[in-house]
Amino acid sequence: MATFIATLLLLLTVAVGMTPSASQSSLLTEPMCYDWGESSKGALSVLEGEAGWLSCPLFSHPSVYNYTSTQSTGHNLFWYRLPEGHDLEQPISSSSRLSRDRERLWLQPATIEDSGQYICMLRNKSSCSKIAMRLKVLRRDDVVRDTDCWPPVAAPPSQAVIPLQEGKILECPDLQDVTKMADDNLTVTWYHVTANGKCHSFWNRNRQQKGSSVHIYIMSEQFQGYYFCTVTYQRRGQELHFTRSINVTAVSSSSLPKLPSILYPVRNKVFSVKQGTEVRLVCRAHFPYLESPWDIWWTVDGKTLDKLADQRRFSKSNRQINYDYGDRTEESVLVIQDFRSDDLNKEYNCSVRNERGFDTRRALLEEEVSVPSVELGCGLGVTLVLMLLLFVVYHVFWLEMLLLYRSWFGTDERLTDDKEYDVYISYARNSEEEQFVLTTLHTVLENELGYSVCIFDKDSLPGGTITDETLSFVARSRRLLVVISPGYATQGSQALLELMAGIDGMAHGGHLRVILVQYKPVRWQGWVRELRRARVALALVCWQGDKSRELNSRFWKRLRVELPMRRVSNSMGEEERQNSKEVALMRLYSQNSTNSQTGLISNT
Numbered sequence: 001m002a003t004f005i006a007t008l009l010l011l012l013t014v015a016v017g018m019t020p021s022a023s024q025s026s027l028l029t030e031p032m033c034y035d036w037g038e039s040s041k042g043a044l045s046v047l048e049g050e051a052g053w054l055s056c057p058l059f060s061h062p063s064v065y066n067y068t069s070t071q072s073t074g075h076n077l078f079w080y081r082l083p084e085g086h087d088l089e090q091p092i093s094s095s096s097r098l099s100r101d102r103e104r105l106w107l108q109p110a111t112i113e114d115s116g117q118y119i120c121m122l123r124n125k126s127s128c129s130k131i132a133m134r135l136k137v138l139r140r141d142d143v144v145r146d147t148d149c150w151p152p153v154a155a156p157p158s159q160a161v162i163p164l165q166e167g168k169i170l171e172c173p174d175l176q177d178v179t180k181m182a183d184d185n186l187t188v189t190w191y192h193v194t195a196n197g198k199c200h201s202f203w204n205r206n207r208q209q210k211g212s213s214v215h216i217y218i219m220s221e222q223f224q225g226y227y228f229c230t231v232t233y234q235r236r237g238q239e240l241h242f243t244r245s246i247n248v249t250a251v252s253s254s255s256l257p258k259l260p261s262i263l264y265p266v267r268n269k270v271f272s273v274k275q276g277t278e279v280r281l282v283c284r285a286h287f288p289y290l291e292s293p294w295d296i297w298w299t300v301d302g303k304t305l306d307k308l309a310d311q312r313r314f315s316k317s318n319r320q321i322n323y324d325y326g327d328r329t330e331e332s333v334l335v336i337q338d339f340r341s342d343d344l345n346k347e348y349n350c351s352v353r354n355e356r357g358f359d360t361r362r363a364l365l366e367e368e369v370s371v372p373s374v375e376l377g378c379g380l381g382v383t384l385v386l387m388l389l390l391f392v393v394y395h396v397f398w399l400e401m402l403l404l405y406r407s408w409f410g411t412d413e414r415l416t417d418d419k420e421y422d423v424y425i426s427y428a429r430n431s432e433e434e435q436f437v438l439t440t441l442h443t444v445l446e447n448e449l450g451y452s453v454c455i456f457d458k459d460s461l462p463g464g465t466i467t468d469e470t471l472s473f474v475a476r477s478r479r480l481l482v483v484i485s486p487g488y489a490t491q492g493s494q495a496l497l498e499l500m501a502g503i504d505g506m507a508h509g510g511h512l513r514v515i516l517v518q519y520k521p522v523r524w525q526g527w528v529r530e531l532r533r534a535r536v537a538l539a540l541v542c543w544q545g546d547k548s549r550e551l552n553s554r555f556w557k558r559l560r561v562e563l564p565m566r567r568v569s570n571s572m573g574e575e576e577r578q579n580s581k582e583v584a585l586m587r588l589y590s591q592n593s594t595n596s597q598t599g600l601i602s603n604t
């Protein structure tokens with residue numbers, strides 16, 4: 001301030017030629033200058049080498065300062081400059097490059113050195129006011145451009161909105177201001193850069209340049225984007241130019257209805273609410289394009305949220321749902337914390353408004369009947385747990401369940417066929433398995449489980465050929481139990497004969513099922529694979545050593561499932577069963593000795 005006054009003083013002294021003392025005395029009568037500070041509009045940008053101008057911001061409110069009327073009250077306008085990096089204001093001397101015209105200071109053209117703060121001061125003898133503004137002169141290379149065909153422009157784009165299918169004339173911004181500066185031959189060239197950055201040469205039937213302006217006759221989507229106009233003019237033999245841009249967007253046709261409408265809640269929509277919870281009421285509305293403002297808001301009992309006594313619990317959140325050619329769908333959610341019973345009786349209205357109309361809709365509330373979701377969830381949980389339990393039970397006890405089922409609903413095969421034996425046991429003679437067959441398998445099946453068992457050596461009668469007899473025994477049995485071992489099915493053996501008989505029986509439609517019993521792990525033989533391939537009904541039951549000795553072990557259960565149904569265990573009491581077990585064991589013991597003899601005999 002002090003420096004400014006000092007400068008001013010100096011200026012006045014020089015200009016009027018007063019003595020310093022006189023100037024000092026005149027200073028006393030000088031009015032204090034009212035300082036408006038720096039203009040709030042922000043810096044003005046001009047491109048290096050282009051024509052530009054500063055407009056004294058005091059006159060941007062003509063109702064306060066009107067250039068014409070200030071002239072009649074004896075005011076003068078002075079310009080000062082505070083170059084970047086300086087702190088001393090300098091008066092601006094007019095030149096052909098820097099000239100004044102009414103409230104404007106013209107730069108024709110601007111140079112990088114012109115950047116800085118500018119002060120315009122308006123004063124007459126009794127009043128003074130001043131304001132500062134900032135000028136930025138940009139280098140062409142420093143301007144950010146989206147595409148190469150996008151010319152550097154310092155001024156922010158102006159906006160133009162054109163309804164689809166309608167027409168509009170685009171004038172180059174600031175063109176009117178420069179016409180009186182131009183001596184001659186003012187030309188304007190236009191380019192269009194589309195919204196996706198494509199550079200267009202675009203004149204056609206619907207869009208043409210006429211004189212200095214662009215006429216869009218029928219607006220369409222692809223006419224959107226940036227329009228650049230470069231104004232070139234002559235002044236005192238010098239060619240000057242500047243470029244401006246217009247951001248053109250299409251909006252929905254102005255002939256469409258423009259009333260706002262509430263899309264949601266629909267009429268008679270009832271919101272379910274629960275006490276003690278957070279309740280969210282959603283309102284959505286459509287606002288057709290209009291240049292004027294629009295609004296969406298909630299009222300509770302006719303009061304807007306900021307007028308409510310209980311503001312803490314009520315809030316809203318707004319957002320845009322859709323924007324399409326200026327038509328917008330907006331959402332406002334009324335959030336009620338900790339819903340209370342007296343909230344139920346309040347009137348909640350969503351209202352919308354624009355220049356053309358108003359709409360309001362009440363959101364009806366209904367208390368949710370308290371079928372607590374917890375119980376429902378519990379019920380569901382219990383069902384799930386039960387199902388899981390059943391699943392596990394089935395997987396662990398399926399054999400037991402199968403046996404139980406059969407004992408209730410199965411049919412006794414003895415009543416429906418005329419076979420003599422339940423099971424024919426086929427095995428390799430003189431093998432490790434022989435012992436198992438004779439001492440364990442045979443005994444348990446016959447004595448414990450009550451099956452009639454046929455083994456060739458034991459049951460064959462003297463006389464007749466072995467082959468025929470074998471075949472007839474197999475044919476008279478309901479199941480063929482094959483104890484597989486590495487030696488089983490060697491060429492020409494008794495076992496092979498039995499197996500062939502079994503397969504033959506099946507082939508002829510006899511009801512014979514083959515059960516494979518694996519006593520010791522064996523490598524699968526070719527013939528087993530062949531049986532499988534022949535789609536013979538095969539079941540494989542594996543002996544698992546000591547684990548399988550107990551009568552209620554998996555081995556015996558599996559075997560019983562494969563063998564014909566027998567209600568043996570049901571008919572026997574616990575004591576009886578214990579008894580028969582002992583008997584069986586005794587027999588098992590006695591047979592052990594006879595069997596080893598038989599083995600010796602057949603060996604010889």
Ligand SMILES: *[C@@H]1O[C@H](CO)[C@@H](O)[C@H](O)[C@H]1NC(C)=O
Nearest residue numbers: 062063065066067068069070
């Ligand atoms: C400024 O005032 C003159 C008369 O004093 C008036 O004719 C003119 O319209 C005014 N300008 C503005 C921009 O208000």
Ligand SMILES: *[C@@H]1O[C@H](CO)[C@@H](O)[C@H](O)[C@H]1NC(C)=O
Nearest residue numbers: 073074075123124125126127
């Ligand atoms: C200076 O301008 C004011 C209005 O701003 C006016 O009232 C006053 O008469 C003018 N003074 C002179 C000497 O013209």
Ligand SMILES: *[C@@H]1O[C@H](CO)[C@@H](O)[C@H](O)[C@H]1NC(C)=O
Nearest residue numbers: 183184185186233234235237
């Ligand atoms: C104006 O343009 C015309 C041609 O369009 C040209 O003959 C004339 O010299 C130009 N005038 C100046 C001052 O450049």
Ligand SMILES: *[C@@H]1O[C@H](CO)[C@@H](O)[C@H](O)[C@H]1NC(C)=O
Nearest residue numbers: 157158159160161247248249
């Ligand atoms: C151009 O106009 C569109 C629509 O009005 C707007 O979304 C976009 O931000 C504008 N671009 C600039 C750079 O102002």
Ligand SMILES: *[C@@H]1O[C@H](CO)[C@@H](O)[C@H](O)[C@H]1NC(C)=O
Nearest residue numbers: 299301302347349360361362
């Ligand atoms: C609330 O909306 C209903 C229509 O749904 C209307 O009748 C009622 O007058 C509205 N209340 C207020 C306070 O605007």
